[in-house]
Amino acid sequence: MKSMRGGFGEMLVELGKKNPDIVVLTADLADSTRVKEFAEAFPNRFFQVGVAEQALVTVAAGMAGAGKIPFITSYAVFSPGRTFEQIKVTAALSDLPVKIVGSHAGFGASMYGATHQSLEDIALMRVIPNMVVVSPCDYEEAKKATFAVAENGKPSYLRLARQDSPIITDENSKFEIGKAVILRESKDPQVAIIGCGPVLAEALAAADQLKDIGIEVMVINNHTIKPIDDIAITNAARICGAIVTVEEHQVMGGLGSTVAEVVTQGHIVPMEFVGVKDVFGESAKNYQELWKKFGLTKENITEAVKKVITRKNS
Amino acid sequence: MEIDINNLESISGRVRRNILEMVYKAGSGHPGGSLSAVEIMVALYFGILEDRDRFFLSNGHICPALYSVMAEKGLIDKNLLASYTELGSSLQGHPEKTKLKGIENTSGPLGLGLAQAAGFAAIKKGSYIYCMTSDGEHDEGNHWEAVNFAAKYKLSNLIQIVDKNGIQIEGTVEEIMPLGSLKEKYLASDWNVFEIDGHNFDEIFDSTSKARDKKGKPSVILANTVFGKGISFMESNPDWHAKAPNGDEFRKAMEELK
Numbered sequence: 001m002k003s004m005r006g007g008f009g010e011m012l013v014e015l016g017k018k019n020p021d022i023v024v025l026t027a028d029l030a031d032s033t034r035v036k037e038f039a040e041a042f043p044n045r046f047f048q049v050g051v052a053e054q055a056l057v058t059v060a061a062g063m064a065g066a067g068k069i070p071f072i073t074s075y076a077v078f079s080p081g082r083t084f085e086q087i088k089v090t091a092a093l094s095d096l097p098v099k100i101v102g103s104h105a106g107f108g109a110s111m112y113g114a115t116h117q118s119l120e121d122i123a124l125m126r127v128i129p130n131m132v133v134v135s136p137c138d139y140e141e142a143k144k145a146t147f148a149v150a151e152n153g154k155p156s157y158l159r160l161a162r163q164d165s166p167i168i169t170d171e172n173s174k175f176e177i178g179k180a181v182i183l184r185e186s187k188d189p190q191v192a193i194i195g196c197g198p199v200l201a202e203a204l205a206a207a208d209q210l211k212d213i214g215i216e217v218m219v220i221n222n223h224t225i226k227p228i229d230d231i232a233i234t235n236a237a238r239i240c241g242a243i244v245t246v247e248e249h250q251v252m253g254g255l256g257s258t259v260a261e262v263v264t265q266g267h268i269v270p271m272e273f274v275g276v277k278d279v280f281g282e283s284a285k286n287y288q289e290l291w292k293k294f295g296l297t298k299e300n301i302t303e304a305v306k307k308v309i310t311r312k313n314s
Numbered sequence: 315m316e317i318d319i320n321n322l323e324s325i326s327g328r329v330r331r332n333i334l335e336m337v338y339k340a341g342s343g344h345p346g347g348s349l350s351a352v353e354i355m356v357a358l359y360f361g362i363l364e365d366r367d368r369f370f371l372s373n374g375h376i377c378p379a380l381y382s383v384m385a386e387k388g389l390i391d392k393n394l395l396a397s398y399t400e401l402g403s404s405l406q407g408h409p410e411k412t413k414l415k416g417i418e419n420t421s422g423p424l425g426l427g428l429a430q431a432a433g434f435a436a437i438k439k440g441s442y443i444y445c446m447t448s449d450g451e452h453d454e455g456n457h458w459e460a461v462n463f464a465a466k467y468k469l470s471n472l473i474q475i476v477d478k479n480g481i482q483i484e485g486t487v488e489e490i491m492p493l494g495s496l497k498e499k500y501l502a503s504d505w506n507v508f509e510i511d512g513h514n515f516d517e518i519f520d521s522t523s524k525a526r527d528k529k530g531k532p533s534v535i536l537a538n539t540v541f542g543k544g545i546s547f548m549e550s551n552p553d554w555h556a557k558a559p560n561g562d563e564f565r566k567a568m569e570e571l572k
Contacts, residue, residue, distance in 0.1 A: 023437075047436070047467070055429050055459035062370075062433020065411070065418065070433075085423055086456065090430055093420045094411040 001164040004198070005103050007142035008160055009034025012071060015150050016042045022150060023063055025049055026073045027056045032162075033073035033103045053079045054086050060098045061090035069097050069150060075109065076102025076118035080157060084124055091155040092130045099149050100125070100157045105135075106197065106248030107281055107290040108162030117281035117290075123253025125157040126226045132177060133226040135159040135196040135255075138167045141223060144175035152177060161248075163287055165198035169221070177224050180232035184219035186211075190312075191305045192236035194220045195246030195274075196255050199296050203246050206301035217305060228258050234266040242312040243271045244304045248296060251275035270311040272304040317361045319515050325360060325386050326352050330544050331571050332382035332395055338564040340399040342407065346554040347448060348379040350479040350512070350539040355383045357518040358444055358475075366441040368434060370418050372427020372457075373448035373477065374408045375556070380417075381405050389416050425454025428474060432464045432532075435472040442526055445474045450482030453491045464532040465504040472532040473525045474505075477512060479541035481552045500534045512537025545570055 015022050016038055025047040030036045039046035049055045053074055060070035072079065080087055080100055091098040102121050109116035125133045132154045136145040142160060149156040174181065183200065184207050193203045200221055207217050218240055220232065237243060243263060245256035256273040263269060276294050284290045291297050329352050337343035358369055371380055378398065385392045390404075397403035404414040408422025419430045431445035451457055464472050476496065480487050487493060500507045506528045510517035518537070525533035542548030545567045559567055 047463075049459070049463055050466075052459035052462065054425075054456035055463050058426050058429030058456060059433035059436070059460065059463055062419070062430035062435075063437050064433075065430065066434045066437035068437055086426060089420055089423050090426055 002139035002167060003162065003164045004136060004139055004142035004160045005034045005162065007139040008101065008146045008158070009037055011143040011146040012038045013041055015147065016045065019069070019150065021067060021069050022071065023047065023068045024071045024073070025056055025060050027051055027053045027078065029074050033101065035071070035073050053082045057083045057086035057098065057100070058090050061094070061096055064091070064096035064098050065094070069099065071099040071101055073101040073103060075116060076105040076121045076159065077116055080121055080124050081118060087155070088128050092128045095130045096155060097153050098155050101160060102157065103160045104162040105159045106161055107287040110284045110287045110290055113283040114280040119250045119276050119281060120253070121157070121159060122225055122249050122255065126253070126258065130155055131226060132156040132224070133159070134177060134224050136223050137197055137200045137221055138165055138169055140167055140169045140171055140173070141175060145223065148175060148177050159197065161198050163198070166201040168201055168204060175223070178227045178229055179224070180229040181221040181223070182218060183221045184217070186216035186218060189216045189218040189240045190309055191242045191244055192218045192220055192240040193244045193246060193301065193305065194222050194233065194236065194255070194259055196222050196225065197248050199246055199248045199291070202291070202296065202298045203301055205298040206305065209298060209302050210305055215305065215309070222255060222259070225255055225258055228262055230262045230266065233259055233262045237263055237267040237269045241269050242308040243269055244274060244301065244308055245271065246274040246296070246301055249275055251277055270308050272308040274301050274304050317519065322356050322360055322515055326356050327571060329356060329379065329382040329386060331568065332385065333378045334559070334564060334567050334571065336378045336382070336395055336398040337558045339396060341558045342399055343378050343558060344375040344556050345378070345559070346481060346542045346548060347373060347376040347477065347479060349543045349545065349548065350541050351376050351379045351446065351477045352543065353513045353515060354446065354475055354477060354518060354537055355379050357515055359383050359387045361519060362522050363444065364442070368418050368438070368441060368443050370427050370431035370434070370443065370445040371409065371421055372445055373424060373451055374421030377409045380409065384416055390414070424448070424451035425456040428457055429460035429463065432460050432469055432472055435464070435469045436467050439471060441471060443472050445472065447474055447476050449476055449478045449480065449487050449493065449496070452493050452496065461500070461503050461505070468530050469532045470529050473522060474532065474534040476534060476536050477539055478536050479539045481541040481550065481555065483552070483555050485552050496536055504531055506531050506533040508533065508535045510535060510537050512539035513543060
């Protein structure tokens with residue numbers, strides 16, 4: 001168990017050593033977004049803007065215009081939550097390589113309640129032209145995603161979780177922006193489970209449960225929401241004939257919607273959506289309690305798989 | 315740089331006529347704020363900006379003034395002015411960095427320009443970064459976040475010029491959202507402050523020159539201007555924030571600008 005934000009912070013220091021154009025800005029959250037180490041290693045390339053998320057984005061856009069690659073960090077509820085217009089106008093419309101890092105996304109800030117739980121950020125970011133939207137699933141993938149967005153020359157949103165979570169990829173697994181990865185294959189899969197973020201660990205657990213009762217599934221890590229890998233999704237639809245999407249985000253406008261857009265324009269198959277269904281979160285002791293309450297566990301995924309198989313066969 | 319004030323005044327006259335023609339032809343635009351900013355922009359482009367320096371326009375709706383000055387300076391083709399807001403034109407209704415060379419920042423939505431200028435200034439320490447803002451946009455929180463940032467990072471190469479024409483969309487700044495003393499606010503925020511007549515070239519050159527010599531703090535020049543300057547029926551009248559003149563009004567305005 002390791003945290004995605006930790007992987008991000010470690011890779012940022014590596015990037016800092018290699019590339020003098022990397023600068024980091026934070027809105028009074030250097031420690032909890034794990035950029036403190038970068039700040040100590042490269043004090044002249046670190047900017048503390050205060051509790052001022054609007055400036056966080058717009059100052060960074062100015063720096064990107066001057067040739068830098070700014071990584072800007074806050075909780076996802078504040079940035080991009082508060083900064084939609086700033087991101088659209090000053091970063092995306094000018095196609096500047098500002099890297100928006102939204103930490104504590106999903107239910108990670110469990111105790112803090114709905115105000116601090118970001119379940120809308122993917123939807124917000126993916127509707128903006130030029131934006132790249134990446135939601136890695138674990139510590140290792142967060143490192144690779146950080147490296148990849150630093151290099152891609154585009155305005156990019158990197159979605160990170162707060163909690164320590166299972167490591168389901170490894171150092172050697174391939175990561176390429178826009179290319180979905182098959183996490184679990186099977187000989188004759190009846191359903192493709194397509195997910196992103198740490199909740200993919202639940203999808204893998206659900207796949208094990210389903211195997212025990214004779215249901216084979218394929219599990220796809222769709223870490224890039226934009227640009228979406230329509231080839232991988234269409235192939236999965238063809239092979240499996242049914243899809244279940246899984247995300248720690250509102251179903252509306254998030255990964256599920258994105259996959260449905262691809263499916264309905266390509267190979268149409270029945271779909272079920274596991275995610276948050278148009279409600280706000282609330283305080284709880286930990287994210288697991290909230291995953292249970294809001295329907296994001298392996299049991300929920302298993303149920304969705306059974307349901308979509310019934311629909312496929314009816 | 316040798317400056318011929320008479321020449322700048324005749325350029326300003328041409329810029330005002332360009333603005334009127336653009337807004338009239340487009341049937342849309344923001345004449346009031348464009349006309350108040352003319353002398354400041356002419357001074358910047360014809361006597362202040364050096365090669366390494368940059369100009370950020372925060373209140374992008376007054377881009378007819380910027381486009382006209384760029385055309386007079388030869389940075390863009392004068393014939394392009396007639397395409398303002400037309401489909402496919404590089405002269406967008408609000409200026410866009412990727413559409414027109416020479417535009418540093420996409421702008422229009424208010425309160426965002428100073429922060430971008432500050433970010434640029436924090437990186438390009440060897441250049442002077444000039445940023446025009448409006449008094450109306452001092453309502454915006456984003457703007458004041460940038461004021462703090464520039465002071466904290468002692469961006470002495472950042473020079474903000476506020477086109478203080480006292481008018482915003484729905485009335486006077488005093489009515490819509492009184493700002494109190496901007497001078498006192500900026501002084502309290504650890505900025506150098508200058509107050510000038512924003513239509514007086516000597517004062518624009520003098521204040522920007524002094525601002526460049528200041529070390530350790532960003533500078534703001536509060537330029538008192540007249541909204542709709544040069545056209546009697548537009549002056550200080552908020553109705554002309556975002557309105558194009560009709561045929562009669564256009565002819566009358568052009569007559570006054572002769």
